[in-house]
Amino acid sequence: MPSALPLGLPAPADGVLPEHTANGANARNFGLYVHIPFCAVRCGYCDFNTYTATELGGGASQDEYAGTARQELTFAAGALSASGVPRRPMSTVFFGGGTPTLLPARDLAGILASAVELWGLVPGAEVTTEANPDSVTEESLQVLAAAGFTRVSFGMQSAVPHVLQVLDRTHSPERVPQAVEWARRAGLKVSIDLIYGTPGESMTDWRTSLETALSYGPDHVSAYALIIEEGTKLAGRIRRGEVPAIDDDDHADKYAVADEKLGAGGLHWYEVSNWALSVDDQCRHNLAYWKGDDWWGIGPGAHSHVGGVRWWNAKHPRAYAAALDAGSSPAAGREVLSARDRYVEDVMLRVRLREGLPTATLEPEGRRAVAGLIADRLVEPVDAFRGLVRLTDGGRLLADAVVRRLLPD
Template sequence: MRRCGYCDFNTYTATDMGAGASRGNYANMVVREMRLVRDWQLVHGIEEPPVSTVFFGGGTPTILPARDLVMMLDAVRGLWGIEPEAEITTEANPDTVDERYIGALAEGGFTRVSFGMQSTVPHVLKTLDRTHTPANVEAGVRAADRAGLRSSVDLIYGAPGESLDDWRDSVRTAVDLGVNHVSAYALTVEPTTKMGRQIAAGTLPKPDDDDEAAKYEIADDLFAAAGLEWYEISNWSRPGYESRHNLGYWRNVDWAGLGPGAHSHYNMVMGSSTDGDAANSDAAGDVSASVTSTSMRGWDIAHPRMWGMAINDGRVPWSGDETISPTENLEELIMLGLRIREGLDIGRVNRHIEAVNRAQDAAQGTLRIIDDACLTPLVGDGLITLDPTTGHAVATRRGRLLNDAVIERMFGAVGL
């Protein structure tokens, strides 16, 4: 396996991993971390309901044997319990799985595979340093179909040298696979990656915002024509096939992140201190209850050797944490609500604003509720619509393309 040129994930060589976190021992170490995290939760009075989703990702978990993924899933089941209809997903590089591997996942309780397709055009795949072929993706999807697993594919648009016709070809091929879920992300170039250095040196052109916007519109049109509806800015699915795990992030539920560099999030943890695999629970806490409480985020040590040493010492391997204030919770509620198709519940937000105003010192200033003076200009500019049934503010396609600007205007209107 090798790291793709655009990839900014937390990746290391086998030598970097160290004996404790080596590929052969990695699953055992994650299980040990689970036990430490579960003990920490109990000490802090966090009694989670059974897990509703599990997601193996943040790279190529299928580089591990299928039995290791199943063993980690079994440990989640033993420590937290798993809902009967839970969604259990793994990401997969098409080069790393075959019929037998996918069959073992299905037998072990997995329900879904997300394949890293990225593109179907050879020169684009080469630019992205991807080694798989479109045929590999199709073989993986068909194997998942036969095993009774749901499939999703991930696409990336905006790669240097990718034409509009190249992108149309990728989208149409994804649709023709018959998958019920597609994620499509604009290429983000980080300066520390191989691609970032090539762009800085002038050997590759920088992605163009207008080009990426045009490709987003192409994808949105073609997906909609095939019956795939957007439910989050970068995600489309047939009704009922949304990624429940992804929606958990956008709805700000609790989740436990496991593995080097993984992040965790807990609502209503008072005074606590302490991309990888993750588990979350839809029932872990209504965001409406958490906005006026303190919550927290913690993140694992990034380097696997140091991560493994912490586990061997019997410590939850967090390298840091942050307390999320009631005002920051409110900011996240607005930001996340404007990303999803169900939209931002204006009534709920205003109730939270009033609660924050009552709770905070007058010297901190008073937040303003969201009213017609805020919403009417956004509607007039074609950035949001107001759902007459729910009262939610829902981003239009233009609003999705200009999501950061919509959030900034909403923040400004509220006084955040």
């Protein structure tokens, strides 16, 4: 089942934000995240806030979802205006889930059109949708491209049938190149998502997945180590001994192979789990998260952040829709980040970026830790002398440990 929402303060029904959120807003990018909480089948490893038709129950409908999302768009524009946050065109829009492309392409296009009507788009804005390879057609991708989408991220995960079976993925490997070709014909950039470390996946399997993904000529690849979340089907299978447990050393070895293969294929890491052909091919929406920009999250369970205030919506589509129908904010809670909170998050996220974390932004304890990180070959010495904390290849494997040393308390 989906993971629990965080605890927080009550969120006001009118959605109005504290006055300080307007400070410096024009210097921050503004993005939109649209959560589509529907999946045809729940994958065994997934604890995202998504629902299959049998899990939804009464009062929640895929057919009506686009209209509900547009209700929140209107609410968001009004709440930001009432908060004194200046209107800014969107730099990025990202449709995630779930499987956004389970909705008709015209519904996704309609949600985007409503958002553009409210805020506009900066020239050259990035507009992405996630998709399963078996949830698109050539025609649907053409509709999305014509509506203003610029990028599609396909959840390939693996090229090996027995690995896909363990993950409960529904597409066949043969469907991926067809979907990529359709996206190319529509003029969309293509990103491919991969998962490594699935129980039973050999190193040969992983190399096959990497080589196959590269053969499709993607602009961007994300490769994530499988994390076993409590309460998922896969966690239960491991607990019962039906499949082997995951292994941290196996993850590290497979990450190293991924970096080698992707680098040889012309893709360069810019964040620990992400590689792109060029700067223009990096996912700007995710970079906005990592750099602390502003975004509004539309949909059940979606998280938002504006000017140091973060909030999250009610999880279930039925409760989410009911709040909007009543004219109230769908937010279930929120938190106002302290200066310390923002500093900690900035270090945690920016240290993962290839561009590095400016040493000058660190507190004294963090600056003193840099010398030890150089000695342990976890950060690049030349960059450190230039005032940047940038991870070495080995440092990327131990990024969390680097963060703990930069944030000793």
